Amino acid sequence: MNIKTITCHEVYNYGASLQEYALLAYLNKLDHKAETIHYKPAYLCDRYDFWYIANKKYEKFFITKAFYIFIKLPERLQFLKRKKNFDNFSKNHIKTTKKLYKSNDELKTNLPEADIYICGSDQIWNSFFQNGKDPAFYLNFVPQTKLKISYAASFAIDKLENNIKDFVKSNISNLHHISVRESSGKTILEDLGIKNVTQVLDPVFLLNKKEWSKLEKDLEIIEDYIFVYDFDSNPLIQIMAKKIKKKTGWKIISVNKNIKYSDRNFWHKGPSSFLNLVKNAKFVISNSFHAVAFSIIFEKDFVVFNRTSSINTRMRDLLNSISLNDLLILDQNMIDKHKLNTINYNVPNKFLNNLIISSKTYLKDALEN
Structure with missing residues (x-):
């Protein structure tokens, strides 16, 4: 199957990059053709632009812009080294759609073709940040005729604010298979009346040591x-x-x-x-x-x-x-x-192996639906 995934992409965070890689690698291991959607909305990517001005009052005049960039220059030159290493990792290990998308509307207008769409993992539904309020991370752009799955999506918080509940419920209700990373996420959805929710592990656990x-x-x-x-x-x-x-x-x-x-x-x-x-x-x-x-x-x-x-x-x-x-x-x-060196991994590994098996079973069953 041709599968497209969507997650917080190229945000220069170790966990975000590695979980993105893990899900794609595991899907390809199952003999699917998987790639991530090159989705970079302004709220996620603008701050990584070398010329980005966070304080808008400096944008009014050229001289204030130049002053702002000059002050930030040493820090940004250092960040270029980090950015290059992350970009090389993405280039070598994360297969991405050629087309760049910047909004949910762009995704709707020019839908990246796939048989199955997966949103997740990481904090894509965390409404503490803008991505949790972005319909794209709920696969809003995908027509109902296509299979829509969430894998290990995370709210990363214990409860939703009232003003976001209707948005979350209406979007997640349109998914065909729903899984979250934390038990608290399952509780959040059950409180919204969404019952068919499975708790699974983060994608990094789909690959072994x-x-x-x-x-x-x-x-x-x-x-x-x-x-x-x-x-x-x-x-x-x-x-x-x-x-x-x-x-x-x-x-x-x-x-x-x-x-x-x-x-x-x-x-x-x-x-x-x-x-x-x-x-x-x-x-x-x-x-x-x-x-x-x-x-x-x-x-x-x-x-x-x-x-x-x-x-x-x-x-x-x-x-x-x-x-x-x-x-x-x-x-x-x-x-x-x-005290150091007191962890006996025999017991945790038994729990972990069972959770890995159930997580893989959920994903395989969802893909075969």
């Missing part, structure tokens, strides 16, 4: 290290990383440019390097869903911290589903009590 290892890119790191992936500059994460470094002598390595206490920072590297950093770490500290996911896939010693924004449900649900909820660190006391 060996398949992911083929994709990783070697980095020249000879010392043992703690891998820190922290979006929020969480002071508790810094405390824990430094405490473990003092105890073990391990270096601190990160891919977040805001982490100033790391010994080395690979912020400009792409998704393949990210895989390498997780796989070879002695310990992983993060508040990232996909850092957690790959820590589990590679069976690493790790802990998780909450995010400051309201998107913690996805990490909490994943840990609970495989009986690792005690790895969620909430305060200084839990940091002080935590």
